[in-house]
Amino acid sequence: MGKVKLKKQDIWIDMTPMSDVMVLLLCFFMLTSTFTKPEPVKVVEPQSVAEIKVPEKDVLNILVDKEGKVFMNMDNQFQLADVLADVTDQFGIQLTKGQVANFKSDPMFGAPMNVIEKFLNMEESQRREGLKELGIPLDSIDGGKSEFQMWVKSARGVNSDIKVAIKADRETPYKIIKRVMNELQDIDENRYYLITSLKTQED
Amino acid sequence: MAKVKKSRQKKQQTRVDFTPMVDMMMLLITFFMLCTTLAKPQTMELSMPTNDDVPQDEKTVTKESYTVTIYVAADNQIYYVEGLVKPEDPTCLKKTTWGKDGIRKALIGHVTEDGTQPILDVMTAKAKLDMEREKNPAMTQAQYDERLKAIKRGDIDGKHIETMTVIIKATDNSNYLNLVDALDEMQICSVGKYVIDKINDNDKKLLEAAGVKE
Numbered sequence: 269m270g271k272v273k274l275k276k277q278d279i280w281i282d283m284t285p286m287s288d289v290m291v292l293l294l295c296f297f298m299l300t301s302t303f304t305k306p307e308p309v310k311v312v313e314p315q316s317v318a319e320i321k322v323p324e325k326d327v328l329n330i331l332v333d334k335e336g337k338v339f340m341n342m343d344n345q346f347q348l349a350d351v352l353a354d355v356t357d358q359f360g361i362q363l364t365k366g367q368v369a370n371f372k373s374d375p376m377f378g379a380p381m382n383v384i385e386k387f388l389n390m391e392e393s394q395r396r397e398g399l400k401e402l403g404i405p406l407d408s409i410d411g412g413k414s415e416f417q418m419w420v421k422s423a424r425g426v427n428s429d430i431k432v433a434i435k436a437d438r439e440t441p442y443k444i445i446k447r448v449m450n451e452l453q454d455i456d457e458n459r460y461y462l463i464t465s466l467k468t469q470e471d
Numbered sequence: 472m473a474k475v476k477k478s479r480q481k482k483q484q485t486r487v488d489f490t491p492m493v494d495m496m497m498l499l500i501t502f503f504m505l506c507t508t509l510a511k512p513q514t515m516e517l518s519m520p521t522n523d524d525v526p527q528d529e530k531t532v533t534k535e536s537y538t539v540t541i542y543v544a545a546d547n548q549i550y551y552v553e554g555l556v557k558p559e560d561p562t563c564l565k566k567t568t569w570g571k572d573g574i575r576k577a578l579i580g581h582v583t584e585d586g587t588q589p590i591l592d593v594m595t596a597k598a599k600l601d602m603e604r605e606k607n608p609a610m611t612q613a614q615y616d617e618r619l620k621a622i623k624r625g626d627i628d629g630k631h632i633e634t635m636t637v638i639i640k641a642t643d644n645s646n647y648l649n650l651v652d653a654l655d656e657m658q659i660c661s662v663g664k665y666v667i668d669k670i671n672d673n674d675k676k677l678l679e680a681a682g683v684k685e
Contacts, residue, residue, distance in 0.1 A: 283489030290496035297500060301507035314651040317658055318515040433514065438648035442543070442641040445650065446669070453519055461514035464651060 305341065305375040308399040309333040314438040316464035323461070326429045328420065331376065332436035336444040337403030338416055339378035347426045348372055354422040355415075361385060370395070378403045381415055406447055416448075417455050424457070435463040515654060520666060533664075536584040538636045541574065542674070543653055545644035545684045549574055553581060558676035564683070569652055578660050581635065589625070589635045593661045596627040623663030637665040640674055642685040 311333055331339040342348045352371055356363055359381045363371070367388035371377060374395060379387040379402050390398060408414045413421070423430050432452065436445055452460065535554045542550040542564070550564050551574065557563050567573040579591050600618055604610050625634040639653050650667070657665045670678075670685075678685055 280486070283493050287489045287493050287496060290493055290500065293500055294496055294503070297503035297507065301503055313512065314648040316513065316515055316651050316655045318513050318655070320514050320516060322512055322514050435512075436647045438646065438651075440647040441643065442645045442647065442650060443643040445647050446641070446643070449519060449667075453521060456521065458519045458521055460517050460519075462517055462651065462654075463512050463514050466513050467655075 306396075307331060308339055308376055308378065308396070309337060311435055311437045312439075313435055313463055313465050315467040316462075317467050318464060319466070320461075322433060322463065323431050326427055326431055327461075328423050328430050328432050329376075329463075330420075330432065330434045330448070332434065332440055332444060332448060333403075334437045334439050336406075336440070336447075337378070338406060338448065339376045339399070339403060340419055341376045342423060342430075344427065345372055347423075350426045351419070351422045354425065355418050356381075356384070358418060363388065374399070380405050406451060413455070414451060417451050420452065420457060421455050424455075431461060432457055432459070433461040433463055515651070515658075517654070517667075533636045534584065534633070537589070537633055538638060539578060539581060540638045540640060540674075541653055542678065542683070543639065543641040543645040543649045544678070545642060547646075547649060548683065549649070549653075550678075550681070550683060551577060552677075556673055556677060558673045558680070561677060561681040564677055564681045569649075574653075574656055575660060578635075578637070578656065578662075583633075583635075585633075587632065589632060590660050590662065592627060592632055593622055593625070593634060593663075596622045597661045619661075620663075623661055625663075634663055637662050639665060639667045640670050641667070642670060642678070642683075644685060 309331070311331055325343055327343050329341050329343075331341075333339075342351065349368055349372060352363070352368060361381065361384065363385065367385065370388045370392075373392070376399070378399055383402070387395065387398060387402070404416045404419060406414050406416050408417075420432065434445075434448065436448075449460075452458075538554060540552045540556055542552070544550060547569070548566070549569055550566050552563050552565070554563075565577070567577050579594065580588070581590060582588055597619065600615070600622065604615055623634070625632045637657060639650070639657075641650050641653075654665075656662075675685075
């Protein structure tokens with residue numbers, strides 16, 4: 269009789285230290301983490317030996333995919349609304365509050381001006397799917413600035429400390445990169461950060 | 472016997488089962504681990520020249536043998552020209568490979584008309600600086616950067632040497648990875664003066680004459 273009871277007690281494991289560790293780990297992850305923003309297109313950045321980190325704030329990210337589609341985002345949500353207002357004003361587009369809110373909630377933007385109103389009226393899931401097919405046009409409008417240049421210029425106007433970071437896929441032909449850089453040079457943006465991942469093995 | 476049993480029961484009552492809590496913690500941690508990027512991506516700083524015309528007297532003049540032009544071509548090919556690009560003489564275009572035994576070796580081994588090897592000198596100076604930093608942990612990052620900048624400018628041990636200028640030219644069908652690789656070599660070789668330039672007619676002629684796939 270006594271033996272059986274003793275056995276039952278042996279199964280009990282004290283979970284307290286484990287939960288302590290878990291809470292610590294959880295705290296660590298919650299404090300250190302920055303969430304990955306989903307990108308509309310898959311971009312594999314090239315590897316390099318550069319060890320400079322991306323600046324913490326005031327970054328204008330430019331995402332270039334293999335086919336040359338360009339997307340952008342800004343880390344500062346408040347300034348983003350100003351930039352949007354600035355660019356849409358130049359095209360004479362008036363967005364509703366809901367559309368602006370939709371724009372701000374998207375992780376990246378890249379709808380051309382001619383469809384932006386329609387695009388921002390869509391549901392979130394539709395927008396996520398639809399954005400893959402879009403991209404900011406690089407063609408100049410009537411010999412003037414392109415939409416891409418307008419976006420960068422507005423971002424610079426809203427925040428003069430903004431830093432341009434270009435993230436391009438490693439397979440992107442140089443032709444496309446050249447075009448993006450050229451357009452940036454045309455509006456006197458001559459310093460960029462090229463986002464790369466750390467090279468792990470030496471060639 | 473009966474007494475012992477009673478006291479045990481009392482002890483058990485104070486215990487709380489933490490297993491469900493641990494389960495939940497595990498789930499939360501997994502969620503956070505999967506959703507986050509711990510390592511921030513690396514970047515490369517790049518300054519491009521302006522598209523505006525620079526007046527002639529503000530342009531810097533470099534001696535012919537102090538320049539190397541790197542051509543990044545399609546299909547991961549890389550070529551280089553030491554000194555002036557001569558479009559009528561395709562033999563000045565040399566084919567090489569990426570990495571340690573290719574372009575890096577060529578850059579390090581480049582000898583100028585004055586018989587110096589600027590890239591080798593700069594790299595040795597940098598290695599010396601790195602060793603000094605290892606021995607002297609008091610050196611701050613700012614101090615290190617300052618000295619590295621001086622070395623890249625060519626001020627080594629109180630003497631000033633002329634440094635190399637590297638021109639990187641990428642053809643339309645080369646890919647971005649190759650461009651970044653070329654910039655990487657500049658970092659590894661501590662080249663202070665490098666520029667990404669466009670392919671002009673001379674380069675086109677040369678590449679065509681040498682039968683390079685653009």
